[in-house]
Amino acid sequence: MIGRYALRFGALGYLAVLLAAPVGYVFWRTFEHGFWPAWHAVTAPDALHALKVTLILAIVRHRFPGSGVFNAVVDLPLALSPVVVGLALVLLYGRGGWLGGHHVVFALPGMALATIFVSLPFVVREVVPVLREIGTEQEQAAATLGASALQTFARITWPAIRWATAYGVVLTTARALGEFGAVSVVSGHLAGQTESLTLYVQDRYQAFDEVGAYASAVLLALIAVATLILMTTLKPKQETR
Amino acid sequence: MIEVRGIVKRFGDFTALDGVSVEVPAGSLTALLGPSGSGKSTLLRVIAGLEQPDEGVICLAGQDVTKIPPQARGVGFVFQHYAAFKHLTVWENVAFGLKIRRRPRAEIRQRVTELLELVQLARLGDRYPAQLSGGQRQRMGLARALAVDPKVLLLDEPFGALDARVRKELRSWLRRLHDETHTTTVIVTHDQEEAMDVADRVVLMNGGRIEQEATPRELYDRPANEFVMSFVGPVNRLGDAFIRPHDVELLLEPNGSTQEAMVQRLVHLGFEVRVELMRDDGEVLSAQLTREQVEALELLPGQIVHVRPTRQTVFQ
Secondary structure (H helix, E strand, C coil): CHHHHHHHHHHHHHHHHCCCHHHHHHHHHHCCCCCCCCHHHHHHHHHHHHHHHHHHHHHHHCCCCCHHHHHHHHHHHHHCCHHHHHHHHHHHHCCCCCCCCCCCCCCHHHHHHHHHHHHHHHHHHHHHHHHHHHCCHHHHHHHHCCCCHHHHHHHHHHHHHHHHHHHHHHHHHHHHHHCCHHHHHHHCCCCCCCCCHHHHHHHHHHCCCHHHHHHHHHHHHHHHHHHHHHHHHHHHHHHHC | CEEEEEEEEEECCEEEEEEEEEEECCCCEEEEECCCCCCHHHHHHHHHCCCCCCEEEEEECCEECCCCCHHHCCEEEECCCCCCCCCCCHHHHHHHHHHHCCCCHHHHHHHHHHHHHHCCCHHHCCCCHHHCCHHHHHHHHHHHHHCCCCCEEEEECCCCCCCHHHHHHHHHHHHHHHHHHCCEEEEEECCHHHHHHHCCEEEEEECCEEEEEECHHHHHHCCCCHHHHHHCCCCEEECCEEECHHHEEEECCCCCCCEEEEEEEEEEECCEEEEEEEECCCCEEEEEEEHHHHHHHCCCCCCEEEEEECCCEECC
């Protein structure tokens, strides 16, 4: 019982603080000297989808007090303007904020947080229906056959949801690449450091460097097309399962 | 042997098991019979460790397993809706438990081949569950459960999702399988005919309690109470007396101990005919006759006959 409450608390805590310092700090350290500007957008969802899977399992498998609120919170980013999210993060983590002072705002951790917040619903909404449909019987069968929780997840649950998860990750990536509003507020537009590709496009355009702007825009478009192709190849696989 | 002692299981306000104690002898095939909501499936899941009881003790082969998780109980469980691993082939499904136990590859191959042979799926090993019929899927479920040499085999309404013909086939097949393997088996069912057909012993449950525990024949001939009497077969109730339809005799002439009744309807069920009657005091009852008897009496709806119970049961 205590373990279960700890799990719930952990999952909710994660949402509340939005993966605060540790993960963000690692990102910041990694890209401290400015990497390819769009990198964070791609890396963040990949590194974090595992955490999302944990979260999703918690949503589907356990009816807990406040699960309705929790579900609503997951959808919140779809309804809320990204600029508001960015502003909220600045207030929360910025100088004088409740959790301020750790190089979050105007740095990569802040951008990662903004992107995670905005893309959170995608994986969740893809995987939840699949988990609901498969139910818990297969997992129980695996348990009676001697499989530990970890073995059951690796051999039974994960194979059933992997296509939905992959699809969700691709959607997340697409959303993350195109994210502008929240990142714009949080990043501070530091060229070569915290400038994502979308911000770069705006930057070039405003600097009357039309070639640069168009080239980056084309690159964004190409990535979007590649993502679309990936999505269409993943979708049929998921549906035949 | 399975020993269940004083098991209580509550789901919120609902008490699913209200102090259940029962012993399942080693090597027997026991049916847990009862209407839906009687707690029979919950009891089976408690034995398997899929539910934790609020009170009471479960012993398997003399060992207290109440606190032991399902992984370590050595039970085979067969689910009503098969719980097939959809992304694995039939062969891989059956091999699952052995792979988890890291058995040598040669042993796995031999054991799975044997089991697929036993459940008559040898040619379908590389199919996926979606490509099998319901009956085949359930046989696969059984092979999968048997693969790990379980101490006890637990079946939760295993034939409930199948059509009547396949259900009867699998029932007699399960009985033959049990006669070969002698694995201690518990089967949950709401179908009294199925329980009587397949099991050595029947545990009849109602409202989270055990009503009676007996062989199929005892259960039918010496029911402990009204509930048992009316659950294990059709029954007429006349005042305090319970009469089986096959214990109602029809005569054309009164003989002193008979009562007058009118034939309301004749229902032809092949060899048997069910005669629905209304007595002159307004009581309705049904009688079960053979076709020959009905022809000999030349029964027709609207006809007046004289009825007499040849056997009746009164509970104190």
